[in-house]
Structures are given as C-alpha cells and as structure tokens.
Amino acid sequence: MPAPRTAPQNRPKPDTVSDVTRWAAFCCVLVPTVLVCYGVSLAAAISTALGLAAVTAACRALLRQSERGAARLRAEEIAPHRGRHSRTGAGAHRGGRHSDGNTPVD
Template identity: 55%
Template sequence: MSGPRPKPDPHSAQDSAGDVVRWAAFSCVLVPVVLLWYGTSLAGTAGTALGLAAVTAACRYLLRRSERGTAPPATPHGTHRGAPHRAPHRAPRGAVRGGGRHTRGTTPVD
C-alpha cells in the first residue's frame, strides 16, 4: 500500500469552500420557509433569516481569507515587505512589571 501519494489538488479546497457557502445559502432560504410552515411569526422568521445570512457572510469572508493566506510574502532578508525591523519591547532594568495577584489591602474581611 505504500507508493507515491497523489498531490492534493489546490482547486479541490476552493471547490469544497464553495460547496459550504452554497449549502449555507440554501439553508438561509430553507430554514425560514420551514419556520413559516410550522407557524412561527413573520418577525421571528425574518430575524432568523437575517441572523443566518450574517453568519453565512462572515463564514464566507473567513473561508475566502483563509484560502488566500494572510501572511505577506517575505523578502530575501527574511523580513516582511514594508515592515521595518524592530527589536522586541523590553522593560528597562529595575522596572516593575504589572500583572500578578496583589491582594494586600483589597481583600474584604468577614
């Protein structure tokens, strides 16, 4: 069973994302129809349809964004194009860092 594995087709990922979006759009139509069929109010059905449409639009946006990739191409020196190189932020010596749990004087006493 070992042998050369077929390379994944880059278009298949786009097709599957498109299928997901098409099914979601179909659901945005089907769910309100079913709700009306079972006697839900028109206002409730409209609110559900708008909510489903908003979720579908957000998912479509995220799917398209993930297909494109979010990292910009790197330059030959390993830095991102247009981004100046900056050293990581470090606190000066002797500086007190925030955070942690400070309970002195603020804990209520029963």
C-alpha cells in the same frame, strides 16, 4: 494482475468555500420556510433568515481570508523569504557612512 498506475491527472481543485456558501444559502432559505410551516410568525422567520445570512457572509469572508493565507504559506514554502537581514548583492546596503565622491576628501 493489476493495471500499472499512470501519472495523476491535473484535476482542478474543488472550490470548497463556494460549496459551503451554497449550502449555507440553501439553509438561509430552508430554515425560515420550515419555521413558517411550524407556525412561527413571518417576522421571526425573516429575522432568522437575516441572521443566518449575516453569519454566512462572515464565515465566507473568514474562509476566503484563510484560503489566501494558506496560498501565501504554500508560496513561501516554494520560494522561502530570505529574512530581514539578508543581502541581495553588492550595493544593497542601507544606512551607514558612504563616501559617494560628493564630499571633499582631505
């Protein structure tokens, strides 16, 4: 007889961007090392490392931006935006003609 299921525990979500960035940084070191071992010049290996580092930085920035956008979408699903023309209550109107009592009325 299987054990009864318990409520899922709240585990922290893994930081996938950091994991990807860590592996990319490892590759930025590994690839030039392998190139030098196979006889490529040191200057070419260094330029390869710099190119990989630039691509890694750009990808990291894009992944972080994507995470922020996804978090924003999740937040909007929880509390949806009321829209451009929604009214929040009395007195929330903008524009139009108002008689505030400051002008004389005949």
